[in-house]
Amino acid sequence: MKSAFRFAALALVLIVVAMVSALTAMRFAIHGREVAVPALVGLTPVEAERSTSGLGLQITIERQYYSPQIPEGRIMSQLPLPGTKVRRGWQVRVAQSLGPTRVAIPDVTGQSEHAAELNIRRRGLDVASVASVGMLPIPADQVLAQSPSANATQVLAPKISLLVTAAAEAPAYVMPSFVGQPLGSASRTLQDAGFRLGTVAVVPPPAIEETNPSAPAPAPAPPAQASPASIVAVQNPAAGQKVLAGAAVSFEVR
DSSP, rough: OOOHHHHHHHHHHHHHHHHHHHHHHHHHHHHHHEEEOOOTTOOHHHHHHHHHOOOTTTEEEEEEEEESSSTTEEEEEEOOOTTEEEEOOOEEEEEEEOOOOOOOOOTTSSSSSHHHHHHHHHHTTTTEEEEEETTTTTTTEEEEEEEEEEOSSOOOOOEEEEEEEEEEOOOEOOOOOOTTBBBBHHHHHHTTTTTTEEEEEEEEHHHHHHHTSSSSOOOOOOOOOOOOBBEEEEEEEEETTTETTTEEEEEEEE
């Protein structure tokens, strides 16, 4: 009985030792591949590559900014920060300094989008983004505003954002009913609302049935003419339809 108990205790001890050894080896394997990110600010990209290559880290230049403090071509910021523990093969993202601002920001307001982009790139700058807005009565494709503004100082990035006018959509309305109204009042209502009077046709009167076939045919009546007192019988577009401002409305009158 005692030998069986000793055997069980020995087996338990061996299992515990094996688990502790496995955990220690796993922890060593995980943390053994970790390195501390070195300080890269102020270094050139070549110096930064040399500083991180032995640690198994990679350098990526993501952005470039103007800086009066950091000389041109040197690293001005990094992520992760110095001293951060990372795995080997980690990517360190850095921003490179362009030195002090040397390019004057041009004034491109009032120019077309294409002309503004040409003027910006001619000075070694880039277009960061272009937003558009409809604004009557200013014509479309015209730069309304820019950021940074013309001749701005303390510019961080060599990019300019533009706000350009877009073609504004004409307002839409629901066509009312003019049927039964005199042509004159309907025309005035249309013109006051910004619409145009289209074609006006007179609906011919119904044919009169001939009671005496042997009687001579009457002379044809002259074509009827529309007058302001004529009554609207049909309209196009019909009532309830969606129409744009300035659209033409045609009538058939009696």
